[in-house]
Amino acid sequence: MRAFQIAAITGACIVLVGCGSTVRSQVSAFHELDAVKGSTFAMIPYPEQKADLEYRTYAKALASGLTKAGLLETNLSNAKYAVLMNYSIDNGKSEISSVPIIGQTGVASSTTYGQVNRSGSFSATTYNTPTYGIVGATTRSDTVFTRQLTVDIVDANEKDADGKYRRLYLGKVQSRGAGGQIAPVMPYMIEALLQDFPGKSGQTKTVDLTVH
Known part of the structure; x- marks a missing residue:
């Protein structure tokens, strides 16, 4: 009897660029924002990001998405909100699946x-x-990487007793897949975060976006 194998469609494969046709992201947001359309914002890098070209690329994409959501980008001295972002990708973990x-x-x-x-x-x-x-x-064994994106929005005009800006929004995105680089999926993670921005506070949702 001649047998042949078929590839199993695993959860990891669904979210991969190159393995499937969608990027799946888990998105959560907590905030105290009301109407944001027409509000001004400025992208502010963390100290270690100031000379980072990768950060500038992602910050530009995030700023573009916020603009499409109805906000207006400006400099920090004229901004109502300051927007900060951080991102990471792990070293990957092996996952065993049945075929x-x-x-x-x-x-x-x-x-x-x-x-x-x-x-x-x-x-x-x-x-x-x-x-x-x-x-x-x-x-079969696959190496799956976890990509993380965190976005903070703070009140650019109000500080607490410790001199820190008051946080108004915290958004987190997690995406898992076989790609060992975060750059190809970052545009989709940003887009997933900004769907229905700012959204319902405390809500966690799954967003699937078609790769194009």
């Missing part, structure tokens, strides 16, 4: 065709229609 083995499980039907030749003997040929199904399973 079914498909093979012939039996015969659905048999048909025999024959003929009598000139010598009076009979010759026949039988054709079998096989059935297929799961005849076993094997395992």
Whole structure:
């Protein structure tokens, strides 16, 4: 019996650029924001990000998304909100998944065709229609990386007793997949965060975005 394997569609594969057609993100947000349309904001890097070209790329994408949500980008001295972002990707973890083995499980039907030749003997040929199904399973190992994005929005004009800006919004995005780099999925993580921005405080949702 000749058997063959089919690739299992695992949860990790669904969220991969190159493995599937969507990026899946888990998004959560906590905030004290009301109407944000028309409000001004400024992107503010953390000290270690000031000369980071990667940060500038992501900050530009986030600022563009906030602008599409109705906010207006400006400099810090004129801004109502200051926006900070942080991001990371881990070293990946191996995950074992089960892959079914498909093979012939039996015969659905048999048909025999024959003929009598000139010598009076009979010759026949039988054709079998096989059935297929799961005849076993094997395992596969995939390396899955976890990507994180955190966005803070603070009141640019109000500080607490310790001199820290008052936080008004905390958004977190997590995406898992086989890609060992965060750059290809960052645009989709930002887009997932800004869907229905600022959204309902305390809500966690799953966002699937088609790769384009």
